[in-house]
Amino acid sequence: MLFEKGEIITLKKIPVLLFLALLLVMTGCSGESDQGESPVDPPADTVGNPVVTLEMDNGSEIIIELYPDTAPNTVQNFVCLVEQGYYDGLTFHRIVPGFVIQGGCPLGSGTGGPGWTIRGEFAENGFENPLEHQRGVVSMARRGDHFDTAGSQFFIVVGDASFLDGAYAAFGQVLEGMEEVDAIVGAAAAGQQPLEPRIILRASVELNNWQAAEPEKLK
Numbered sequence: 001m002l003f004e005k006g007e008i009i010t011l012k013k014i015p016v017l018l019f020l021a022l023l024l025v026m027t028g029c030s031g032e033s034d035q036g037e038s039p040v041d042p043p044a045d046t047v048g049n050p051v052v053t054l055e056m057d058n059g060s061e062i063i064i065e066l067y068p069d070t071a072p073n074t075v076q077n078f079v080c081l082v083e084q085g086y087y088d089g090l091t092f093h094r095i096v097p098g099f100v101i102q103g104g105c106p107l108g109s110g111t112g113g114p115g116w117t118i119r120g121e122f123a124e125n126g127f128e129n130p131l132e133h134q135r136g137v138v139s140m141a142r143r144g145d146h147f148d149t150a151g152s153q154f155f156i157v158v159g160d161a162s163f164l165d166g167a168y169a170a171f172g173q174v175l176e177g178m179e180e181v182d183a184i185v186g187a188a189a190a191g192q193q194p195l196e197p198r199i200i201l202r203a204s205v206e207l208n209n210w211q212a213a214e215p216e217k218l219k
Contacts, residue, residue: 048208050075051175052082057199062156062177064138068210070131071121071171074140074150077215078171079205081114081152087203094155095188101181102141102155103200113151116217120147123166131170133161136181138172148218156181 054062068075081087087103093110094102106112120140121127125147133139134157141153156174157164158181164170174181184198 046209048210050079050208050210050212051206052078052172053204053206054087054177054200055202055204056180057201060177060180060183062180063175064172065175066138066172067131071127071129071169073118073216074121074169074171076213077118077150077217078154079207079212080215082203082205083212085203086114086152087200090200091197092184092200093197095185097185097188098159099161100155100157101184102153104141104153106152108197110153113153115151116219117149117151118215118217120150121169121171122147127169129166129170131173133157133164133168133170135159136174136178137161137170138174139164139168139170142168158182158185 049068050066052064052066054064056062066075066078081104086106090103090106091108092101092103093105093108094100096102102110106114119125119127120142122129131137137157139155139157140150141155143149150169187195187198
């Protein structure tokens with residue numbers, strides 16, 4: 001099972017300056033102020049899927065296309081965290097050769113999260129999600145049998161994980177950089193901890209005219 005150990009507990013970062021915290025509240029996850037006129041939605045044929053780039057500490061990149069039509073709130077949540085800089089400096093803390101690499105824990109132990117959870121968008125939780133857990137698919141981790149406990153931790157499938165279909169919220173696919181994912185797997189110890197932690201220096205997102213918004217949070 002793919003899960004986050006223990007309770008979702010802390011924020012990764014407590015802002016040093018009150019101004020920065022206030023600015024984040026004003027702009028939300030889309031980086032746009034709530035003041036003034038509402039943005040005009042672009043024509044449907046100009047809207048593409050958002051694309052996230054993970055810049056790794058060795059200079060390589062993992063580029064991920066997100067699928068809002070498949071798991072809308074999961075994508076909103078992931079984009080929100082990327083825009084906040086949440087993933088910057090985090091590692092892939094869990095590596096299982098032939099299965100997955102998992103990251104997004106602010107504590108590096110699999111026990112941390114952003115301070116909230118979201119609904120699990122998958123079939124066993126009453127949500128239609130057709131994306132299968134094949135190589136390169138990106139999905140959300142959660143705690144054991146608790147369906148609505150995903151927060152920030154995600155995993156990238158490196159082998160067949162079809163037994164996860166319908167039980168975890170798949171929401172994206174690696175477009176470029178699977179060789180880097182394989183290199184991370186190859187650098188792992190016999191267990192699940194990497195010999196040398198691989199760090200996400202920076203995560204960024206290209207929205208492609210898709211409208212980011214605040215995700216629906218459960219707590």
